[in-house]
Amino acid sequence: MKRNFIVSEHPQNTPEWFADRCGRATGSKAAAITAKVKSGEAATRADYRVQLALERLLVKPCADEFSNDDTDRGHEREPFARMRYEIVTGITVEQCGFVYREDIMAGCSPDGLLEDAGRLGLWEAKCPKSKTHFKYLLEQRVPPTYQNQVLHNMLVTGAEFVDFVSFDPDMPGKLQLFIFRWERDEALIKEYEAELRQFLMEVDATHKQIAAMAA
Structure with a gap:
């Protein structure tokens, strides 16, 4: 199974993982990259553009640290979601660090890599x-909120499919795990x-502008 990317x-x-990410557009920020407003540039897009430019200049992370009950819950429950998925599907989830390509300033941190019948996939x-979770069960799709993140991660890795998983151990047994495969x-x-390449061109321009100001 050919892999055209580098795994940190x-x-x-x-700290080393954050250093690997410096200046690279990541999947978790795909919504900011594609954010649009009626006129001008969306504030979230502008903030992320400047953040990446500063990271390239300073060679260190410039993102604000963020944590809440939802992110804490995700970190605590993800190992159990992975175990349940592996039991149900028989597919092993390969954990990995930051993934990036050399030909574009972009990367991602997949929750896992998959191999199914010789095909490379992602576990999200x-x-x-x-x-x-119940809404995901009803809709039976990758939620629109995460679609651009999934597209970004597939672009970086060349993955042929994504298994989008939602796990809630508080639900009744057969409703605890949701799996949707997106080809x-x-x-x-x-x-x-x-859209990503246009954004990265603007990051390059912002980086040059800041560097010129500092010269």
């Missing part, structure tokens, strides 16, 4: 509140890639 040897959320897991859609990925 550093565990997620370590969420452990949301029960009402959100690669080249048209959607190319559409996202065009």
Whole structure:
């Protein structure tokens, strides 16, 4: 199974892992990259553009640290979601660090890599509140909130599919695990890639502008 990307040897959320990410557009920020307003640039997009430019200049992370009950719940429950998924599907989830390509300033931190019948896939897991988990069960799709993140991660890795997983141990037994497989859609990925490359060009310009000011 061919892999056209580099996997960082550093565990997620370590200082070295954050250093690997510096200046690279990541999947978790795909919504900011594609954010739009009626006129001008969306504030979230502008903030992220400046953040990446500063990271390139300073060679250190410039993102604000963020944690709440939802993120803490996700970190605590993800190992159990992974175990349940592996039991149900028989597919092993390969944990990995930051993943990036050399030909574009972009990377991602997949929750896991998969191999199914010789095909490379991604494992994307969420452990949301029960009402959100139930909504995923009803809709039977990758939630729109995460679609651009999934497209970004598929673009970086070349993955042929994504298994989107939601896990809630508070639900009745057979409703605890939701799995939706999303096959690669080249048209959607190319559409996202065009927006990403335009964004990265603007990051380059902002980096040059800041560097000139500091000279």
